[in-house]
Amino acid sequence: MSKTAHTSQPPRSNTPALRRQHRRTAVLWLVALLVIAGLEVGVFNLGHWRTTHVPAVTMGSPVFGGGITIPSPGDADDTADDGAADTAADAASTTFTITDPDTATIDIPVRDAATGGATEIASIRLSPAASIPVSQAASHANDTASWTSATASFYTADTDTALDSEAQADAEEEADATRNTDDLTWRSLSDGVWSDPDNTLTYTSIPETQYTLAGQKSDENRYSTWLRISFENEYAGSTVSLASYEVNPTIPFSISFSRIAVMLVIAAFVICFRPGSVLWRRRLDITTRGHKAATGAAIAITAVVMLLVTQATGGMFKVQGVSYGWGFDHWFDPLQYQRLGEALLNGHLWLDLPIDNTLQSMSNPYNYAARQSLNEATGAVYFWDHAYFQGHYYSYFGVVPAVLLFAPFEALTGRWLPNWAASWVLGVAFAAFAIPMTMRFIQRFFPRVSQALAWLCALTMLVANSAWYYLFTPSFYGIPVLASMAATAAGLYFWIGARRDATTGAWAGCTPGATRVSAWRVVLGCVLMALNFGCRPQFLVFVLFAFPIFWDEIRHSHQIFSRASWRLSCAIVLAFLAVIVPLLAYNAARFGSPLDVGSNYNLTAFDMTSQRPSRALMPIALLMQLLQPAAFGGSFPFIETVDNALPLPCEPSLGGFLALVPFALVALFFWMERRRLKERHVWALTAICVAGAAAVLLLDTMTAGVNNRYYGDFGMLLAFAAIAVACCLEESLRLPVAQESIHDASAAEGAESAEDAEASADDAAATATAADPRLLPAFRTGYAPARLAAFAAAAAVLFSLIMVFGGMFATGRYDALPSTNPFLFSYVKSWFLGLTM
Incomplete structure (x- = not known):
């Protein structure tokens, strides 16, 4: 019988500890899934639960402000509310043009369907001409040929907080007769809200982004007879798509797989890097x-x-080109590296940009105030963040990317990278x-x-x-x-x-x-x-x-x-x-x-x-x-x-x-x-x-x-x-290898309770480093400092990841998502709709 060579195998002395680790990990995943389910059903669908019992509302004919141009002027009269019990109404047209943001308003008379009096406004929906699923939002996010989003503000007025059923008809007749809504006392939809003063909604073609909550209000601001939709945040000449509006709709219950995926990633991070994770025991x-x-x-x-x-x-959907920066009275060219690569292919080092004659005649062309004055007076063209030297524009950014990426790409494809x-x-x-x-x-x-x-x-x-x-x-x-x-x-x-x-x-x-x-x-x-x-x-x-x-x-x-x-x-x-x-x-x-x-x-x-x-x-x-x-x-x-x-x-x-x-x-x-x-x-x-x-x-x-x-x-x-x-x-924080056996023995002997014995057994089983080189030595006596250090390290990295990706939604940064990708911003914002106060 021939001898077989002995192949060294990792010892199995750590198997019980690893099994315990696997069981604990399985339990943690079960807890994480339950927490995720609770958050998904409860917190992220809180808007649904808050609007399941809102009062039904009837709406009258809308009154359009002078700042909105309607393609078919007669349509406004044709959209009178024939069904008094409807809580949704069509707008006069699916598309409006904003001519004056200050007076770009749609005023809607609203009544409680049950009492006929002033109603509590709990939720609002604005629907554009067509809705798209979330999966198609990316292809529409930068489609400059079509409408993408609009931002509306909401105001309410209460002309009659205690109308009885007999006076309802007279009040509606009077409201339709006067139609002078500018005389009403308008208040922000969020008046009376303690901690959420936002009364705006940026809605897109994604249905989840089309809802807003009014929040909890004080008694004097709780009931209304008029709702104003204002497009004061839009600019003159902008186009707004609005096919219909609803007052007090029930926000649909929804399950978001992208939201669940984010929570699963966070849960995986926490479970993998928790202080008791096996990853803290395995050697790199x-x-x-x-x-x-x-x-x-x-x-x-x-x-x-x-x-x-x-x-x-x-x-890839963003078209970049030279644009005028009104804030600093210069032209901005985002294609410096493309022009530098082209210049290198053409055999020169300067950028092919027109040089305004005033630059060469100025005693100090680097004086910003002087350039700004000349631009305002003569319309002189200056390019922002370009190096100007002896009659040419240059790029002061490193040339290596142009040599390694931009010039070869243009040489091979004839296009700019x-x-x-x-x-x-x-x-x-x-x-x-x-x-x-x-x-x-x-x-x-x-x-x-x-x-x-x-x-x-x-x-x-x-x-x-x-x-x-x-x-x-x-x-x-x-x-x-x-x-x-x-x-x-x-x-x-x-x-x-x-x-x-x-x-x-x-x-x-x-x-x-x-x-x-x-x-x-x-x-x-x-x-x-x-x-x-x-x-x-x-x-x-x-x-x-x-x-x-x-x-x-x-x-x-x-x-x-x-x-x-x-x-x-x-x-x-x-x-x-x-x-x-x-x-x-x-x-x-x-x-x-x-x-x-x-x-x-x-x-x-x-x-x-x-x-x-x-x-x-x-x-x-x-x-x-x-x-x-x-x-x-x-x-x-x-x-x-x-x-x-x-x-x-x-x-x-x-x-x-x-x-x-x-x-x-x-x-x-x-x-x-x-x-x-x-x-x-x-x-x-x-x-x-x-x-x-x-x-x-x-x-x-x-x-x-x-x-x-x-x-x-x-x-x-x-x-x-x-x-x-x-x-x-x-x-x-770890023991030297030579001291591990002493540590394990003393830990087992010093265990006085069942919990101590179990912990000591885990420690002794999991720290057999001399026998299993894959495992690290045990931590020194007392796990509290080591666990605290492990927790602090994991928490610090998780915080940084949250700041990196969560910070991308900050509204005050350059290229903020509300303007560059309202689909993404509004969709993620809708996850937290139910948290409106």
Whole structure:
């Protein structure tokens, strides 16, 4: 009988604990499903339950204000309410034109169907000419050829709060006779509502968006005999679709699969990253098939989500072109990179834009007030955020995206690459390298870190930047930043993966012994890092990462920058020069200096050649960039923009970086963890991150003020520092492997109650790390600090994800969804309709 080779199998001593974990997870999922069902049926359908017993209402003929143009004037008289008991009525026409928003009103007499007197208005529905299902909303969201949405305000009046049945006919006759509704005392539909003063409804073709609730009112404002529909929020010349209106309809009960999907994602996050999750006990191992599959799935899901985000504000349906910005009296051209790519194909470096003669005759063309005056006086054409220098317009944004994306795309297709497509490609490239790069970084320097913390760190790397801002608002502003983020993540991925086993060639991870350096990975990483000079130069700080990453190869094994490795050393230098030298020549050819990128010649709201924000404002500006709290409201969208009222350039913001990414607060403890960071050989890297982030933050704030768009310049640096400190903290909370058996025995012996015995048994069974290398050592005596730390880490990342995606609905930000995609905004807003006070 032949002997079979013994194949080592993971021990089964942890099976009981894992079974208990699976049972607990199953119970948690059952609880989560019950909670989701309760929220779906109860909270999100609260509008239905609140309108099941509203009083029936009869309506008279509508009175149209002078600010509405009706295509068929006689139709208004033809729509008199023939059935007095109807609670719905057709409008005079399906389409109106607003000529004067102040008088664009439809006044409707309403009566309680049972008593004939004043009625309580509980709900209203406005229906356009045609309704569409939610699944078709995306194709209509940016259809400029058809009506998409309208915003109506509601007012009520009470001319007779106590009419009896005998006086009803006289009152209706009088109302129809006078028809002078302007003499009525109108009050907002929300008057008497304590905490929800909103009396507007933005309705679309999606039925769920066509309802509004009146809310609970005080007694003197509860009953009405007239309802006014006002289109005061529309602009003159706009078209409104309104086929019918209903007073006191019962809001339909609905089940939203998209809403359920969102709740399932949140539930999955909470269950997977809860302090007692098995992911906190499993060691990170990036070489397993399971981890590789999870990483691939994470990248694919991120790519799909990024694509959806780019389409939220228009995406492929959005037509971009030169437009006049009335707010700053300049022309705005969103196609800078397309024009730069075309210019490169045509053999010149300036943009093909017309130059107004007044620019060349001005003593200082960068004086914003002077340009604004000339524009108002002569209609002179100036292009906003373009670099003007010696009679030509240039793009001061990095040229690398034009060389790698826009010019090749135009050369191959003859068309211009849309900004959203370029942003998405670069965003996906960033995610595709950032996730595995973060995992490699953690496993190399912190081999005793759990899978839970590793994935939380990867999610932090994805949100601790401005990538999602630029994907939501795809424009030439974000393309160079996204390009630098992608190049940096890819460069670090190859650098961290350059240490290979000398025998097998596999990644050596944290083992500096018998290893060799993969030359092509080092050189490719250098090329990618050098590209930052032609994208976003602030990211060149990451070049300094090479020293802590390759310190063993430089200082000890002499595989880099030594006589024995002169070929690789020369290749590294040549890789940087091959990228940097052409970019220096590009700058010199445009502005006469290799280091001048042209940003100071920008035609913007102030003279960048001479003006700078006050140094006295820098402390408060830096605090706002980092620590300004996020703002929240009591009604949808719940997340609001914050007030950055400083006398320096400011843009709408959701809060300071550390307020939006609280996980990064851990980086502030880097000095306290310096001993462990030194033991893990990342003290220098962490110090570079903190110092580099401070320098970049100061530079950006001094030149561009307070701006969410520039969080990406320093966000990745703080994310790296936070990841290093967080990994040190988790390792410090665990027992050394040698002490685990002692810990397990003492825990079992010290169990005095059944609960203690069960907990000790779980602990002893689940911490057999010496036998099962897949498991991490137990936490030190007392689980409270460890569980609190795990909870805080998971909560911080979940908060950041909510701020990223929930913040996209904030109404005060650039490209706000109410104007760019009213379908999506109004549909999600309808989820919370029942919460109206």
